[in-house]
Amino acid sequence: MRRLLTLLAIALISLTTHAAVTIKPEWSTPLAPFKIADNLYYVGSQDLASYLITTPQGNILINANLETSPPQIRASIEKLGFKYADTKVLLNGQAHFDHMAGSAQILHETHAKNMVMDGDVPVVESGGRADFLIDSGSIGTFPPAYVDRILHDGDTVTLGNVTLTAHHTPGHTRGCTTWTFRTHIPGDPATTLRNVVIVGGTSFWSDFHFVAHPGHPASYPNIGQDFAHTFAVLHTLPCDLFLGAHGSYFDMLEKLTRYKSQGPRVFIDPTGYQAFVTESQHTFEAALKKQQATKP
Numbered sequence: 001m002r003r004l005l006t007l008l009a010i011a012l013i014s015l016t017t018h019a020a021v022t023i024k025p026e027w028s029t030p031l032a033p034f035k036i037a038d039n040l041y042y043v044g045s046q047d048l049a050s051y052l053i054t055t056p057q058g059n060i061l062i063n064a065n066l067e068t069s070p071p072q073i074r075a076s077i078e079k080l081g082f083k084y085a086d087t088k089v090l091l092n093g094q095a096h097f098d099h100m101a102g103s104a105q106i107l108h109e110t111h112a113k114n115m116v117m118d119g120d121v122p123v124v125e126s127g128g129r130a131d132f133l134i135d136s137g138s139i140g141t142f143p144p145a146y147v148d149r150i151l152h153d154g155d156t157v158t159l160g161n162v163t164l165t166a167h168h169t170p171g172h173t174r175g176c177t178t179w180t181f182r183t184h185i186p187g188d189p190a191t192t193l194r195n196v197v198i199v200g201g202t203s204f205w206s207d208f209h210f211v212a213h214p215g216h217p218a219s220y221p222n223i224g225q226d227f228a229h230t231f232a233v234l235h236t237l238p239c240d241l242f243l244g245a246h247g248s249y250f251d252m253l254e255k256l257t258r259y260k261s262q263g264p265r266v267f268i269d270p271t272g273y274q275a276f277v278t279e280s281q282h283t284f285e286a287a288l289k290k291q292q293a294t295k296p
């Protein structure tokens with residue numbers, strides 16, 4: 001029944017128009033796929049990160065990116081020697097169009113199960129129209145996608161021999177999700193496992209309102225507390241391999257300049273991870289203070 005209602009809603013909202021938004025060139029510029037760990041590969045563009053986690057029972061894809069991205073992601077998966085049709089689960093870091101717009105096509109083509117954190121489910125199923133930023137015009141709409149499994153904070157996703165944990169890190173979107181799992185990287189002793197952290201997102205811009213003023217509500221209730229909670233959570237996650245929804249979060253292109261000589265070890269960056277979280281937190285706290293001080 002929920003599927004039928006969703007399809008009806010999709011049919012109705014598909015009649016509304018797309019907002020004009022910025023698409024940065026590096027979001028669609030192709031990048032040769034590369035290995036990060038024994039079972040973890042990068043299949044995204046120069047900045048929009050997409051990750052393939054391989055298992056003997058099929059593969060997990062994290063982030064479908066732009067509406068134009070699925071052919072690029074598919075080409076990267078196949079270049080690595082894997083089958084696109086083996087994609088069994090689709091996950092994401094956040095429900096903005098630059099990570100979500102390709103979902104409907106990938107789900108249609110692969111029949112993967114779409115698993116989304118509860119706060120982002122209405123956004124995914126409405127193609128962005130339920131996003132709290134929709135009226136600002138700063139985010140794009142996209143083809144809606146049905147959600148097969150609704151995730152909650154701390155839920156795990158298991159396929160074959162891999163188990164990922166979904167950490168609810170809200171604020172950037174209401175269901176923003178940071179993914180963690182443990183894996184082996186080439187060159188390490190056989191029994192050594194590394195902690196992978198794939199950050200969902202921590203940024204914001206002038207359309208985000210952390211504080212309610214008369215006649216001017218907060219972007220959504222408790223958005224400020226959500227961001228504060230997110231930084232507290234991110235600080236506690238054990239991190240060896242620092243990854244995220246945008247390559248820019250973890251200086252991917254800079255790290256790739258050393259990849260040829262050092263291999264996947266270039267992504268071992270616990271210090272860079274903590275510095276990223278601390279810097280993002282300070283940026284948020286400064287903006288929060290400024291909004292609190294603003295007289296309406």
Ligand SMILES: [Zn+2]
Pocket residue numbers: 094096172201
């Ligand atoms: Zn975003």
